[in-house]
Amino acid sequence: MATLAGVLRKRFLAPPLGSVGFAERGFPVTRTDATARLEAVPQAVVCGFEWAIEGAPLWELERRLALIEPEQRGFAYEGATMGYTILDAMPGGGRDRTRELLEGPARPYIFLTYIGIGFAMARLPRPLWKNILPELTGVAYHPTMSWLAVDGYGFDRAYFDTEKWVGEQAEPVPYPWDGRPEYFARAFDQGVGRALWFIHGGDPAAAAAAVGRFAEHRRADLWSGVGLASTFAGGADQRGLGVLRRAAGEYHDQLALGVVFAVKARTYAAYVPAHTHLAAEVLTGLSVAELRNISDRTEAAVGDDGTLPLYEVWRTRIRAEFSSGTQRLAS
Known part of the structure; x- marks a missing residue:
């Protein structure tokens, strides 16, 4: 059961499901069955984020995510990772939720969970990025594929601030992710x-x-x-x-x-x-x-x-x- 704090976090941090839709974003998309299926991707991300930002314990989060159809489940794990990452970054939030998620049920979706960390980066001040990537034990492709977090950050900025990052083609300020600031813009x-x-x-x-x-x-x-x-x-x-x-x-x-x-x-x-x-x-x-x-x-x-x-x-x-x-x- 969600706590009052969790309900408030969801209310103020989770985007409404409709707000991630193509029409609501102002994208030049004609609605068809194919675009509706594609539009379900960001909606799945929102669902995962809502469950995580409420503070659902790992066992409950895993059970909810298992109810998402296999094709979209990885995207829901993106959102869940985003939510846990933000919770871990909050004062007094601890730093174990994301690690336990990625070392546990999210292992098969490790590529997508890094992207979820990038979504969280888009909503957190840069000083908090220093400790945003958890130290993982026994997880394949870590930290090599953690650059997908920067990829996720770029996706988020282009999707939600399209005029700046696509229309004006702005370039990001470099950040020493994995000690490689020169590669940040490419990812x-x-x-x-x-x-x-x-x-x-x-x-x-x-x-x-x-x-x-x-x-x-x-x-x-x-x-x-x-x-x-x-x-x-x-x-x-x-x-x-x-x-x-x-x-x-x-x-x-x-x-x-x-x-x-x-x-x-x-x-x-x-x-x-x-x-x-x-x-x-x-x-x-x-x-x-x-x-x-x-x-x-x-x-x-x-x-x-x-x-x-x-x-x-x-x-x-x-x-x-x-x-x-x-x-x-x-x-």
């Missing part, structure tokens, strides 16, 4: 690219045009974000995905990189929806199993990093698989 743009897919309701031509309006040095990371969102969240049919594949042009390796990471996240959570299989085939010409194998054999390990974080070393190796001409491409 941020990967999240902006994901947001562009949602902002345009999965319209491939519109999303591609939006990427093209950004400065050239930002487009590669934006395209990887588009590839990730279109594969993980869906929203386009076979024809639309073909349009997206062709529109990527010289950035196909970046688009394919996003597809690989989406496949990795879906397979790691042991649920791969039909739209992910379709996107894998159309955007890369490869199956989900083949893309998972690419992600596994290119994974960076401790000691591989030098001038780049391990996260980007892994990304670079994946891109090489598609820029070398060794992979067959979709026509």
Whole structure:
């Protein structure tokens, strides 16, 4: 049962479910069955956030999240992680909720839970970011994939302050995430690219045009974000995905990189929806199993990093698989 404090936190911190909808955000989206399905993603995030920010104990939160359909459950875990992260950052809030969630039931969704931490970052002052990432024990891909928190921060800013971050194409102030302030803007743009897919309701031509309006040095990371969102969240049919594949042009390796990471996240959570299989085939010409194998054999390990974080070393190796001409491409 929620406490009075929890009810008040939910009232003042949780966005109304309707406020994350495409029409309410003012996005240029025509409502269809496909866009309604895509719109359910931020709504699932809100549900997870509401349950967590009320202060639900872990066992109860886990049980509630289990009631979310498998396709959307990872997004609800994003919201739950966001809520627990904010609770842990509050004075006297303790710092164990997020760690226990990520070491416990959220393990299969670790890629998405990092994104939830990024959503929390968007609502907390920067001085609190120093301790926002919990120290995890025995959790795969930690802290290598924690850059997805910065990705989540970029997604949040583009989605909720679209005019500034998309219309005006503002760039973030660097922050020494993982001791690498020089990479912060790149990870941020990967999240902006994901947001562009949602902002345009999965319209491939519109999303591609939006990427093209950004400065050239930002487009590669934006395209990887588009590839990730279109594969993980869906929203386009076979024809639309073909349009997206062709529109990527010289950035196909970046688009394919996003597809690989989406496949990795879906397979790691042991649920791969039909739209992910379709996107894998159309955007890369490869199956989900083949893309998972690419992600596994290119994974960076401790000691591989030098001038780049391990996260980007892994990304670079994946891109090489598609820029070398060794992979067959979709026509």
